[in-house]
Amino acid sequence: MSWMVWTLPTAIFFATIATLLAGMTAWEVVSPSVERKGFLPIATTRGDRLFIGLLSAAYLHLVVVGFTPLSIWLALGVSVLWMLVLMRWG
Amino acid sequence: MNNKVRNNKAWWLILPMLLLVAFSAIIPLMTVVNYSVQDVFDAQTRYFTGTEWFVQMLNDPTLQSALGRQFAFSLTILAIEVPLGIGIALLMPKKGWQASAILILVTLPLLIPWNVVGSIWQIFTRGDIGLMGWSLRELGYSYNITRSPLDAWITIVIMDVWHWTPLIALLCYSGLRAIPEAYYQAARIDRASRWAIFRYIQLPKLTNVLVIGILLRFMHSFMIYAEPFVLTGGGPGSSTTFLSQALAIMATAQFDVGPSAAFSLIYFLIILLVSWVFYTAIMNMQKDKKDGGA
Numbered sequence: 001m002s003w004m005v006w007t008l009p010t011a012i013f014f015a016t017i018a019t020l021l022a023g024m025t026a027w028e029v030v031s032p033s034v035e036r037k038g039f040l041p042i043a044t045t046r047g048d049r050l051f052i053g054l055l056s057a058a059y060l061h062l063v064v065v066g067f068t069p070l071s072i073w074l075a076l077g078v079s080v081l082w083m084l085v086l087m088r089w090g
Numbered sequence: 091m092n093n094k095v096r097n098n099k100a101w102w103l104i105l106p107m108l109l110l111v112a113f114s115a116i117i118p119l120m121t122v123v124n125y126s127v128q129d130v131f132d133a134q135t136r137y138f139t140g141t142e143w144f145v146q147m148l149n150d151p152t153l154q155s156a157l158g159r160q161f162a163f164s165l166t167i168l169a170i171e172v173p174l175g176i177g178i179a180l181l182m183p184k185k186g187w188q189a190s191a192i193l194i195l196v197t198l199p200l201l202i203p204w205n206v207v208g209s210i211w212q213i214f215t216r217g218d219i220g221l222m223g224w225s226l227r228e229l230g231y232s233y234n235i236t237r238s239p240l241d242a243w244i245t246i247v248i249m250d251v252w253h254w255t256p257l258i259a260l261l262c263y264s265g266l267r268a269i270p271e272a273y274y275q276a277a278r279i280d281r282a283s284r285w286a287i288f289r290y291i292q293l294p295k296l297t298n299v300l301v302i303g304i305l306l307r308f309m310h311s312f313m314i315y316a317e318p319f320v321l322t323g324g325g326p327g328s329s330t331t332f333l334s335q336a337l338a339i340m341a342t343a344q345f346d347v348g349p350s351a352a353f354s355l356i357y358f359l360i361i362l363l364v365s366w367v368f369y370t371a372i373m374n375m376q377k378d379k380k381d382g383g384a
Contacts, residue, residue, distance in 0.1 A: 004121045005130060007138055014120060029098075042374055055366070058359055065141045066148030072141060 017054075024050060038090045049090045053083040119358070125351035143352035152328070153353060156336040157360075163332060164311045167250045171307060174251065175258025176296070180288070182263055193263075196256045208320025211249045215321075235322055239329035242322045246330055249317060254310065258303045265299035266292060301372045305365055312361055333357060 024047060027033075033046040044052070057079035064075035126143055130136040147153060178196065183189045202210070215235055217223040226233035235242040269291065277287045315334040318324065324331035331339075337357065341350035 004117070005124045005128060005136060007124060007127055009138075009140075010120075010124045010127060013123070042370060043377075051366075055359070055363060059363070062144065062148060062356065062359070065144050 020050065040086075040090045044090060046087070049086050050083075052090070053079075053086045057083065122351045122354055125347050126355055127348075129348050139348065143349045144356070147349055147353045147356060153333075153336055155328070156331055156333050159329075159331070160312060160333045163247070163250075163314070164308055166247055167254070167311050168304060168307060170247070170251050171255045171258050172300070172304060175255050175303065176262050176300075178255065178259040179262030179266055180292070182259070184267070193260075196259055198256075199253050200256050200260075202253070204316035205320050207249065207253050208317045211245065211317075212321050215245055235326075237326055239326055242326060242330050246318050246321060249321065250311065250314070253317070254307060258300075258307065261299040261303045262296055265296045269295045297372065297376060301369065304372075305368055308368065309361060309365060312364075 027046070035043050035045050037043045040049075040052070057075075060079055060082075061072065061075045064070050065072055127138060127140060128136045129139050182192050182196070199207075214220045215223045215233070217227050217234060223233055233241055235245050273291050273295075274287070277291060282290070313334050314332055315338065318330050318332060319335055322330045324335050334357075337350060337353055340346050340353065
């Protein structure tokens with residue numbers, strides 16, 4: 001695996017994503033998702049909301065890191081909050 | 091309907107495909123993510139740089155202008171290829187030997203490899219021996235793709251339209267063939283005009299294939315590399331250097347793997363977002379139509 005030049009932060013990142021995906025699968029098996037409409041303009045399933053959350057989190061991180069002097073941890077915090085809001089009311 | 095117990099065992103059948111994709115796409119992508127946060131000299135010598143490469147890439151004026159050009163190019167060719175493709179599909183004969191002959195003729199450009207297309211057009215547009223270049227010169231227009239950015243741009247757009255409009259045309263042709271004759275009969279009874287038939291029967295039935303066509307064409311054109319590279323080499327200056335070429339120069343010529351990895355990820359996120367927006371928008375349009383009972 002040394003050719004993949006792992007670092008601790010990226011390992012944690014991918015472990016989190018993998019855990020999320022596994023968790024979502026388990027959740028789906030236990031109680032299948034029903035498509036519904038929240039504050040987003042489109043009807044979404046849980047998986048859709050997770051995808052939207054992750055993608056917008058990625059863009060938020062890029063904007064914060066690239067164009068503002070703010071800390072990346074702020075972006076992470078806001079992203080986690082945003083993800084929770086999105087999953088619950090999105 | 092939702093109370094039914096669903097059997098999900100068939101999902102296991104995608105496991106081989108998943109493994110294949112893991113090796114061809116997911117693991118390399120993960121490696122790129124790892125590269126993007128480090129300054130890698132060789133397998134032993136590497137330093138963690140955090141977000142430095144991302145900051146550098148996002149603020150790089152060369153890449154920003156390449157990104158702008160890329161969007162301009164993709165939108166231009168979509169705006170030309172989609173209506174043109176639909177038009178060609180509508181004009182293609184429906185049956186008989188003519189249908190087969192036209193199908194083959196239309197498909198031909200699709201069979202030519204990218205860099206060969208570039209070479210063909212490179213020769214075609216040369217001022218001394220190229221048919222198009224020479225003719226335009228004789229007509230009094232000082233056509234020169236190595237000196238005029240506008241000429242280079244127009245030529246690349248025409249080249250892409252020539253190469254890829256057939257894809258849209260073929261997709262639309264198959265979509266049109268799938269419309270049952272009964273729809274047309276009903277339209278004839280209503281004495282619907284040719285335009286009304288197109289607008290209310292053919293176009294809605296083409297939505298699915300157009301989604302695929304637009305997505306494919308957008309992604310293809312957003313990643314275009316070999317054709318402009320062979321035709322203009324990204325010039326004159328950097329007027330036709332698109333994203334992947336800017337990236338390739340950085341990754342292979344300058345061997346800055348860290349910054350290139352960071353830039354690849356930004357590139358990937360843009361494609362992911364645009365594709366998702368396209369897909370969701372068009373799928374929702376269809377859903378609304380079904381719910382509305384139209």
